[in-house]
Amino acid sequence: MDPTTPFSRRIFLQQGVTLASLVSTIPWFLQHSALGMLSADSRVSSQAGVPEDRILVVVQLSGGNDGLNTVIPYGSDDYYRARTQLGIAAPGKENGALELDRTIGIGLHPNLNGFKDLYDDGRLAVVQGTGYPNPNRSHFASMDIWHTANRSGRGDGWIGRYVDCTCKGSPAADAEVAIGRSAPLAMIGTFAKPVAFEDARLFQWMGKDLPPHSMAAPYDQMNRAGALDGVEPGSQAAFLMRTALDAQLSSDRIRAAIARTPLVPYPGTRLATQMRSIGAMIRDGLKTRVYYASQTGYDTHSNQAGSHGNLMRELSEAVSAFQADLKAQGNDTRVVTMVFSEFGRRVRQNASGGTDHGTAAPMFVVGSPIKGGLHGAHPSMTDLDNGDLKFTTDFRSVYATILDKWMGAPSNAILGGSYPNLKFIRG
Amino acid sequence: MTNLSMSPLDRSRFDEAAARHLLNRAAFGGTSRQIERLASMGLNDAVDYLLNYEGVPELAISESEFDRDIRKPPTTAEREMAQLARRNNDEAMLEQVQKLRNERDGKDREQAREIQKWWLKRLIESGRPLEEKMTLFWHGHFATGYRTIEDSYHMFLQNQLFRSHATGNFADLVLRILRDCAMLKYLDNDESRRGRPNENLARELMELFVLGEGNAYTEEDIKAGARALTGYTFDDDSFRFNESGHDDDPKTILGQTGAWDGDDFARIILSRKECSEFICGKLYRFFVNDSPGMPSKQVGPVVKALAAELRKQQYELKPVLRMLFRSQHFYDTANRGSAIKSPVQLTVQTIRELGVPPRDLSTLNSATDLMGQSLFMPPSVKGWECGRSWINTSTLFVRQNLAVYLITGKRPDAFDWDESLAEWPTAELEAAIAKRTGSDASKESDALLDLVLAVDASPARRAQFTAFTSTLGGTLKGQRLVSALCLATALPEYQLC
Numbered sequence: 001m002d003p004t005t006p007f008s009r010r011i012f013l014q015q016g017v018t019l020a021s022l023v024s025t026i027p028w029f030l031q032h033s034a035l036g037m038l039s040a041d042s043r044v045s046s047q048a049g050v051p052e053d054r055i056l057v058v059v060q061l062s063g064g065n066d067g068l069n070t071v072i073p074y075g076s077d078d079y080y081r082a083r084t085q086l087g088i089a090a091p092g093k094e095n096g097a098l099e100l101d102r103t104i105g106i107g108l109h110p111n112l113n114g115f116k117d118l119y120d121d122g123r124l125a126v127v128q129g130t131g132y133p134n135p136n137r138s139h140f141a142s143m144d145i146w147h148t149a150n151r152s153g154r155g156d157g158w159i160g161r162y163v164d165c166t167c168k169g170s171p172a173a174d175a176e177v178a179i180g181r182s183a184p185l186a187m188i189g190t191f192a193k194p195v196a197f198e199d200a201r202l203f204q205w206m207g208k209d210l211p212p213h214s215m216a217a218p219y220d221q222m223n224r225a226g227a228l229d230g231v232e233p234g235s236q237a238a239f240l241m242r243t244a245l246d247a248q249l250s251s252d253r254i255r256a257a258i259a260r261t262p263l264v265p266y267p268g269t270r271l272a273t274q275m276r277s278i279g280a281m282i283r284d285g286l287k288t289r290v291y292y293a294s295q296t297g298y299d300t301h302s303n304q305a306g307s308h309g310n311l312m313r314e315l316s317e318a319v320s321a322f323q324a325d326l327k328a329q330g331n332d333t334r335v336v337t338m339v340f341s342e343f344g345r346r347v348r349q350n351a352s353g354g355t356d357h358g359t360a361a362p363m364f365v366v367g368s369p370i371k372g373g374l375h376g377a378h379p380s381m382t383d384l385d386n387g388d389l390k391f392t393t394d395f396r397s398v399y400a401t402i403l404d405k406w407m408g409a410p411s412n413a414i415l416g417g418s419y420p421n422l423k424f425i426r427g
Numbered sequence: 428m429t430n431l432s433m434s435p436l437d438r439s440r441f442d443e444a445a446a447r448h449l450l451n452r453a454a455f456g457g458t459s460r461q462i463e464r465l466a467s468m469g470l471n472d473a474v475d476y477l478l479n480y481e482g483v484p485e486l487a488i489s490e491s492e493f494d495r496d497i498r499k500p501p502t503t504a505e506r507e508m509a510q511l512a513r514r515n516n517d518e519a520m521l522e523q524v525q526k527l528r529n530e531r532d533g534k535d536r537e538q539a540r541e542i543q544k545w546w547l548k549r550l551i552e553s554g555r556p557l558e559e560k561m562t563l564f565w566h567g568h569f570a571t572g573y574r575t576i577e578d579s580y581h582m583f584l585q586n587q588l589f590r591s592h593a594t595g596n597f598a599d600l601v602l603r604i605l606r607d608c609a610m611l612k613y614l615d616n617d618e619s620r621r622g623r624p625n626e627n628l629a630r631e632l633m634e635l636f637v638l639g640e641g642n643a644y645t646e647e648d649i650k651a652g653a654r655a656l657t658g659y660t661f662d663d664d665s666f667r668f669n670e671s672g673h674d675d676d677p678k679t680i681l682g683q684t685g686a687w688d689g690d691d692f693a694r695i696i697l698s699r700k701e702c703s704e705f706i707c708g709k710l711y712r713f714f715v716n717d718s719p720g721m722p723s724k725q726v727g728p729v730v731k732a733l734a735a736e737l738r739k740q741q742y743e744l745k746p747v748l749r750m751l752f753r754s755q756h757f758y759d760t761a762n763r764g765s766a767i768k769s770p771v772q773l774t775v776q777t778i779r780e781l782g783v784p785p786r787d788l789s790t791l792n793s794a795t796d797l798m799g800q801s802l803f804m805p806p807s808v809k810g811w812e813c814g815r816s817w818i819n820t821s822t823l824f825v826r827q828n829l830a831v832y833l834i835t836g837k838r839p840d841a842f843d844w845d846e847s848l849a850e851w852p853t854a855e856l857e858a859a860i861a862k863r864t865g866s867d868a869s870k871e872s873d874a875l876l877d878l879v880l881a882v883d884a885s886p887a888r889r890a891q892f893t894a895f896t897s898t899l900g901g902t903l904k905g906q907r908l909v910s911a912l913c914l915a916t917a918l919p920e921y922q923l924c
Contacts, residue, residue, distance in 0.1 A: 138532075140574040153575065154807045173820050182797055183821070188806060193799075193819040199840075203824060206839045207831040207913040211846075211906065215914060218895040222918055228887045236718055236765055237882055239815060240823075240919035247820035301529065350522045386513075 067361025075105015114320030131391025160189025
């Protein structure tokens with residue numbers, strides 16, 4: 001800004017203070033958390049014995065991950081009969097699976113080395129054969145079912161309902177953060193809406209660097225004033241002014257957090273970049289309870305061996321680096337990571353060296369609070385439903401376990417039904 | 428005190444500000460010239476101009492606009508091939524079947540995106556903005572999602588249904604929606620048969636479409652209604668009444684017993700007073716005020732008056748809208764600038780009001796999605812929540828950046844930017860500013876805020892903005908005007924209309 005004009009930045013700021021009342025400059029979400037603390041209501045997140053700093057990270061594998069080539073039933077001849085070219089060899093053979101359980105013959109994709117280390121360390125749970133009744137093979141429809149935890153695929157998202165249920169109608173501005181183009185349905189509640197951005201650099205106003213290059217200061221002044229004097233506090237305008245201030249503060253904080261060099265090296269892949277950002281936000285102490293990342297490319301209808309192998313490596317390396325980062329930060333006991341996909345693939349490979357849309361597939365739950373090992377049963381390779389695996393564990397049991405045992409929220413109310421808890425949380 | 432009178436606004440009070448309010452709400456805003464013109468018509472003619480749009484040439488919709496056969500059911504030969512392949516476990520043939528299916532899915536999704544852009548373009552260009560606005564209202568009311576039905580052509584047909592009944596008769600529209608392929612599929616009525624009725628459509632018909640949650644009906648009425656709707660299905664692109672699948676035994680709905688079918692069911696619930704009040708409450712939130720808790724108890728008499736008119740007119744919508752758009756209550760200061768622009772409203776209004784180039788439709792379509800309103804993909808059968816639910820810390824940045832994109836052509840995700848894209852004809856805006864300032868340049872800043880904002884900017888805001896414009900080194904023309912517009916549209920107040 002031209003220093004000769006009477007409106008230097010300094011004067012701007014002084015004016016800002018005199019024009020805005022003290023109350024209006026308190027960010028909306030801080031006002032609400034202050035009210036929350038004074039309230040006699042027992043918020044769910046304040047239940048005795050459930051620390052409020054517990055975090056869930058969701059990693060979505062989009063496109064339908066081939067579960068049978070992720071967690072490999074190498075003990076089954078039927079597996080190799082169905083996967084004539086794509087089958088992953090038994091441990092010990094060339095490019096063989098990484099052994100998880102010798103007695104039943106279950107192993108990991110050879111590129112999941114990082115997962116294998118976490119498994120051996122007792123920090124990775126494999127929940128086998130997750131799915132739901134009458135599986136839908138449409139990407140959209142099945143993803144909506146996973147996001148809403150509802151067979152109809154309609155209604156609010158399950159994480160959104162969790163936030164709604166804990167916030168009494170006024171969610172913290174950054175209760176949930178999604179890294180991606182748009183907000184995942186899972187995080188949309190009646191009140192809850194996630195902060196969502198693909199690239200933190202874009203999580204800000206893009207007009208600042210337009211000519212005449214003096215736009216940043218006036219923009220900040222006008223968007224950081226909170227509710228201006230003379231504006232009715234309950235009005236739509238006041239609401240917008242408060243949200244604008246919240247947005248600036250979230251943006252500052254998140255961009256500053258992400259700009260820091262992490263304590264451990266991360267690979268340069270897309271997923272690792274997302275995990276790195278999440279690690280940075282956790283390190284910075286954001287109050288966010290749920291983070292969301294996603295990896296695309298799992299719709300492997302043809303020539304899947306190479307591409308699926310690359311996806312596995314990217315996934316394993318990203319999650320491993322993230323775990324190492326959490327450990328270096330001393331935050332590893334606060335964070336649980338859950339990995340899922342909208343469906344698995346058909347048992348039999350197709351003639352293009354790929355696999356088509358199927359049904360049940362494994363989920364992973366990772367972290368220091370996790371009791372590692374195999375959970376649930378691997379789906380039968382012989383008792384199939386029209387060439388598809390029959391699920392052995394309803395995915396909502398995984399959600400229920402995380403809600404009840406980790407987040408300390410009533411899964412019954414949130415999921416709209418009772419799903420038996422699994423035993424993958426240490427306790 | 429809010430003026431609750433439904434009597435027409437006094438002639439003399441229909442000034443440019445009032446005309447602008449009408450244009451914002453009953454349409455998607457307009458340029459200063461359009462506002463002046465509307466104001467000069469006087470209240471009654473202005474309202475009728477917007478309402479009786481049949482006289483305005485329609486943007487043609489070509490028969491071949493979209494491929495109606497994109498989801499054509501498989502032919503007998505194709506079905507037999509698939510069956511044979513499954514029976515023989517013929518991998519190669521099964522794969523062929525799957526491949527064809529995947530290709531069809533992909534083409535249909537592509538067409539769905541084309542249809543989204545087509546409607547967005549129509550919203551921007553139509554000379555009958557109220558027709559499009561009411562089409563959007565019905566889309567949110569009878570919310571149906573492409574993601575569930577995966578048939579782009581059926582979504583297109585439903586959109587045409589809403590347009591043809593936009594300001595027509597609500598009862599007719601209800602009967603038509605019970606014959607709409609997309610709706611029948613979305614709420615599973617195509618699978619509802621005698622002996623195993625699916626309650627989805629019957630439930631939403633009462634809860635969300637006609638009566639409102641818990642109004643006048645019980646679970647038993649839903650069960651009976653579902654039986655009445657059995658056999659309402661479709662073939663290809665048309666409704667079909669499957670007589671053998673229909674339950675024609677007597678049933679009792681809201682106390683009335685008979686061998687009702689779906690149309691009888693609709694007539695029975697439409698005869699309830701609760702229906703008119705429910706619909707008028709929704710129209711109120713959509714057109715008048717979407718602040719939290721609206722329509723409030725205080726404005727109850729307004730909704731009741733509209734509902735009485737709707738009943739008196741036997742569900743004809745135009746007289747009700749006419750009453751609303753003429754009423755003193757509609758123009759009360761409490762209602763001006765009290766609505767939060769929906770993502771579609773924000774996009775379309777920015778273009779229509781400022782006269783900025785519409786830029787790239789795909790980008791605009793993505794932007795509405797990022798802001799939470801993807802056309803043809805409402806989040807659930809409840810439609811969009813609207814009001815404050817549009818706004819959060821992420822969507823606010825998208826909204827501000829969308830305006831920067833429209834005004835300058837600078838995409839948020841592109842760092843190399845062609846400055847020449849910021850040049851567009853600003854003469855009309857400049858003239859509008861000049862008209863407001865006389866020749867007093869010191870009033871330019873206020874004039875711009877008055878042009879761009881639907882609310883009266885507070886003195887504090889005016890001082891901030893004047894401080895900024897005074898640094899621009901000249902009158903608000905050309906590039907300086909573009910800069911000032913970027914900042915004005917980044918104000919929190921810009922989200923109001």
